[in-house]
Amino acid sequence: MVGLALGMLVACMDGTIVGTCANVISKDLGGEELYSWMITTYLLCESAMVPIAGKMSDRYGRKPLFLIGLILFAAGSIFAGLSNSMLMFIICRGVQGLGGGILMPVAMASVADFYSPEDRGKVQGALGAVFGVGSGIGPLVGGALCEYINWHWVFFINIPIILVCILFTVKKFPERKADTSKKIDYAGITVLTLIILDVLLYFQWISGEMEFISARSIGMIIIGIILSILFVSIERRIEDPVLAPKLIHSPTFVKASTYMFIMGLAMIGTLTFIAMYMQQMFDIGTMECGLYLLPMVVGMMITSMGSGMLVNKTGYRGWIVAGSTLIMAALLLMYTMGSDPNKMLLFVYLFIFGSGLGCVNSTVMISVQNHTSIENMGMTTSAVSLMRNVGSTVGTACYSLIIASQMNSKFADSIYSFVNDIFNFNGTGLIALRYVPGFDIPGQATLAETIVEIFGTSVCAAFLFGGLIYIVALVISFTMDKKYTVSEDENRH
Numbered sequence: 475m476v477g478l479a480l481g482m483l484v485a486c487m488d489g490t491i492v493g494t495c496a497n498v499i500s501k502d503l504g505g506e507e508l509y510s511w512m513i514t515t516y517l518l519c520e521s522a523m524v525p526i527a528g529k530m531s532d533r534y535g536r537k538p539l540f541l542i543g544l545i546l547f548a549a550g551s552i553f554a555g556l557s558n559s560m561l562m563f564i565i566c567r568g569v570q571g572l573g574g575g576i577l578m579p580v581a582m583a584s585v586a587d588f589y590s591p592e593d594r595g596k597v598q599g600a601l602g603a604v605f606g607v608g609s610g611i612g613p614l615v616g617g618a619l620c621e622y623i624n625w626h627w628v629f630f631i632n633i634p635i636i637l638v639c640i641l642f643t644v645k646k647f648p649e650r651k652a653d654t655s656k657k658i659d660y661a662g663i664t665v666l667t668l669i670i671l672d673v674l675l676y677f678q679w680i681s682g683e684m685e686f687i688s689a690r691s692i693g694m695i696i697i698g699i700i701l702s703i704l705f706v707s708i709e710r711r712i713e714d715p716v717l718a719p720k721l722i723h724s725p726t727f728v729k730a731s732t733y734m735f736i737m738g739l740a741m742i743g744t745l746t747f748i749a750m751y752m753q754q755m756f757d758i759g760t761m762e763c764g765l766y767l768l769p770m771v772v773g774m775m776i777t778s779m780g781s782g783m784l785v786n787k788t789g790y791r792g793w794i795v796a797g798s799t800l801i802m803a804a805l806l807l808m809y810t811m812g813s814d815p816n817k818m819l820l821f822v823y824l825f826i827f828g829s830g831l832g833c834v835n836s837t838v839m840i841s842v843q844n845h846t847s848i849e850n851m852g853m854t855t856s857a858v859s860l861m862r863n864v865g866s867t868v869g870t871a872c873y874s875l876i877i878a879s880q881m882n883s884k885f886a887d888s889i890y891s892f893v894n895d896i897f898n899f900n901g902t903g904l905i906a907l908r909y910v911p912g913f914d915i916p917g918q919a920t921l922a923e924t925i926v927e928i929f930g931t932s933v934c935a936a937f938l939f940g941g942l943i944y945i946v947a948l949v950i951s952f953t954m955d956k957k958y959t960v961s962e963d964e965n966r967h
Contacts, residue, residue, distance in 0.1 A: 477642030478581040479604045481544060484632050484639075485574035486608025487615060488551075489516065490745065491628055492567075495620040495760065502625065505560025514678050515564050516571040521674055521863040522667045523575025528583060528856020529716045532849060533658075536584045537647040543576030544643065548636045555629035579856035586843045586851045588648065591960040592786055595840055599782010602836030606774030606828065613749055614764025621761050656714035663716050665705045672698045673864060677871035717857060718850070726845040727854060729950055730838050731861040733794070736947040737838075738865025740801060740940040741831060743873040748808075748824070751933045754905065754926055755815050769821045773828030774835075781837050786958045790841045794951040797833025800826050802948055805941030813930030834951075844960045873936040880932035888928070890921050905929060 492499070496512050531539040550570030557563035585597045619627045676694045685691060709715040721727050749763050758766070781793045804827035811820060839858065846854040881904050885891060893913050899906055908925040919927070 477540075477639045477646060478584055479601060480635055480639045480642070481540065481577045482581045482601055482604050483608045484547065484635050485520075485577045486605050487612040488547075488570055488574060488632070489520070490609050490612030491616040492516070495616045495625050495628055498620050499563065499625050500560070503557065503560045503563055508560045508564060511564050512560075512567060515567045516574070517863065517867060518671060518674050519568040519571030520575040520578075521860060521867070522670045523572045524579050524856045524860045524863060525666060525670075525717055525853070526663055527576040528579040528852035528854075528859075529659075529663075530852075531580045531583060532852040533656075533714075535649065536580050536587060536852070537643065537649055539576055540580045540584070540643055540647065541640065543573045543580060544636050544640050545573070546570075547573030547577065548633060549573075551629040551632040551636070555626040579852065579859045582839060582859065583843075583852040583855040584647075586846070586848065586855070591844050594843060595782045595785040595836070597782070598836040598840050598843075599779050599785075602778035602782065602832060602839075603775045605835060606778060606832060607771055609745065610767050610771030610774065610828070611764070613767060614761065617760030617762075617764045621759070657712075659708075659712050659714060659716045662705065662708045662712060665701055665708060666716055669698060669701045669705060670860070670864075672701060674867045677867050680871055680875070716853070718853065721854065721857060724845065726841055726955070727858070729953060730842045731858050733834070733838055733947055733950050734858050734862040735865035735868075736943060736950075737801075737831070737834060738862035739869030739872070740805065740944055740947075741869070742866035743869030744805065744808075744827070744937065744940055746870050747873055747877065747933050747936060751930065752820070754908075754929055755813070756817065766821070767824065769825040770828035770831075773825040773830075774832040777829045777832030778836055779832075781833050782840075785837055785840060789955065789957040790837055791951065791954045791956040793833045793837045794954050795948070797830040797837070798944060798948040798951040800830030800833065802830075802941050802944040804830060805937050805944060809934045809938040809941060811930070812934055813927040815930070838954075841955060844958075869940070872939065876936045876939055877929075877932045880935050881928055884928045884932065885925075888924055889915060889918055890924050893921060 492513055527539055547570055550566045554563055554566035585594055589597050616628050672694055709719050752763050752766050804823050807823045842858055885904055908922045914920045
C-alpha cells in the first residue's frame with residue numbers, strides 16, 4: 475500500500491508541478507517556441523500509455539508493470555533535471571509521462587487484487603486523497619523549489635521517493651502468474667495510441683494556433699474517424715483485445731466513464747486557470763499561489779477518506795450526488811467573483827470544490843471495480859482513467875478558448891484597444907500588456923487595471939461553463955447504484 479501511494483503521489487505531482495516553474499525553465503533552456511510542449515508532452519504520453527498499461531498488467535501481473543513504470547519515471551526525472559536544451563527536456567518529460575501512465579492505472583487496479591469489495595472503499599479513499607494531495611501540492615512544491623533552490627530539483631526530488639517505492643514494491647508487492655496463452659493485441663494497441671494522440675493534439679492545437687475550419691483541423695477529424703472505425707473492427711475480431719468492445723454493454727462502465735470525463739474537464743480546466751487567476755488578481759508569486767490552493771487539498775483529503783470509509787455502508791449514489799452538487803455549486807460561486815474577488819470567499823469556494831472532488835473520485839472508481847472481473851480489472855480501470863485524462867485535455871482547451879474569446883472581445887471594446895494594434899497580442903497573451911508603460915489615459919482606469927479586470931471576468935466566464943457542464947454529471951450521479959452493489963464474477967464484464 476505504501477509503495478502504491480508513493481508511486482501515485484509522484485505521478486500526480488508531476489502532472490501539475492511544472493506549471494508554476496515553466497517560465498523559469500524556458501528562460502534557462504531557451505526554445506520558448508516549444509513552451510506549451512513542456513506540459514503537453516507529459517499528458518500525451520501518459521494518456522497513450524494508460525490503456526496499454528492496464529491491459530498488460532492484466533496479462534503479466536501488476537508488479538512487473540509497476541516496477542517498469544517506476545524505472546521509466548525515475549529515468550525521465552533524472553534526465554529532465556540534467557537537461558541542457560528544451561528538446562532534451564521535452565523528450566524526458568515524455569519518458570516521465572510513460573512512467574506516470576503505468577503507475578496510475580496499475581496502482582488503482584492493484585487495490586482490487588489485494589482487497590475484498592468490502593475493504594476497497596477505504597483503500598481507494600486513501601489513494602484518492604493521495605491523488606488530491608499530489609495534484610494540489612504540485613504547484614506549491616514547484617514554486618518553492620524554483621524560488622529557494624533551482625528548477626532542476628523539481629525533478630531530482632522524485633528520485634528518493636521512487637527509490638523507496640521500488641524497495642516496497644520488490645519486497646511487499648505480491649506476485650501474480652503471467653497469462654501468456656493469448657496473443658498480444660499489437661494492432662489494437664497501435665491504433666488506439668494513434669486515436670488518443672489525434673484527439674489530444676486536436677484539442678491542444680484548437681485551443682492555440684489552429685483554426686476550427688482549416689485543412690489541418692478537418693484532416694485530424696477525418697483521421698480520427700477512420701482510426702476509430704478501424705479500431706472497432708480490430709477489437710471485434712481479436713481474441714484478447716486491449717479495450718474490449720463489450721465494455722460499452724456495461725451500464726456502470728458507461729456511466730462512470732462519462733462522469734469521469736466531465737470531472738476531468740472541470741477539475742483540470744479549473745486548476746489550470748485558478749492559479750493564473752489568483753496570481754493576477756492578488757499579485758502573488760508561484761509559491762504563495764500554491765499555498766492558496768491548500769483549502770482545496772484539505773477538502774479533498776477529508777471527503778476522499780470519509781467516502782472511502784463509509785461507502786460500503788451508505789452506497790455509491792449519495793456520495794456522487796453530494797460531490798456533484800458541491801463541485802457545481804463551487805464553480806458557479808467562483809463565477810460570481812469577477813475581477814475583484816474576496817480572498818476568504820475564494821478559499822471557501824476552493825474548499826467546497828475540493829470536498830466535491832473527494833466525494834466522487836474514489837467512489838466512482840470503486841463502483842466500476844465492484845462490477846468488473848479480476849481478469850479484466852486493469853483494462854477497465856485504465857479505460858475509466860483514460861476518459862478522465864481526455865476530459866482534462868478537452869477541459870483545458872475549452873477553458874482556453876472561452877478565456878481567449880472573452881479577452882479579445884472585451885479588450886477590443888475597451889478604450890485601450892489601440893495599444894494592441896501596436897503589439898498584436900491574443901487571448902491570455904494580452905496579460906503582457908499589463909506591464910507595458912506609457913499608455914495610461916488620464917481620468918480613466920490604467921491599462922494594467924483594465925487588463926486585470928478583463929482577465930478576471932474572462933476566467934470567471936470559464937468557471938460558469940464548467941458549472942453548467944457539471945449539470946450533466948449531476949444528472950448521471952442520480953442514475954448510479956444507490957446501494958453498495960457488488961456483481962458476481964459471472965455477471966461481470
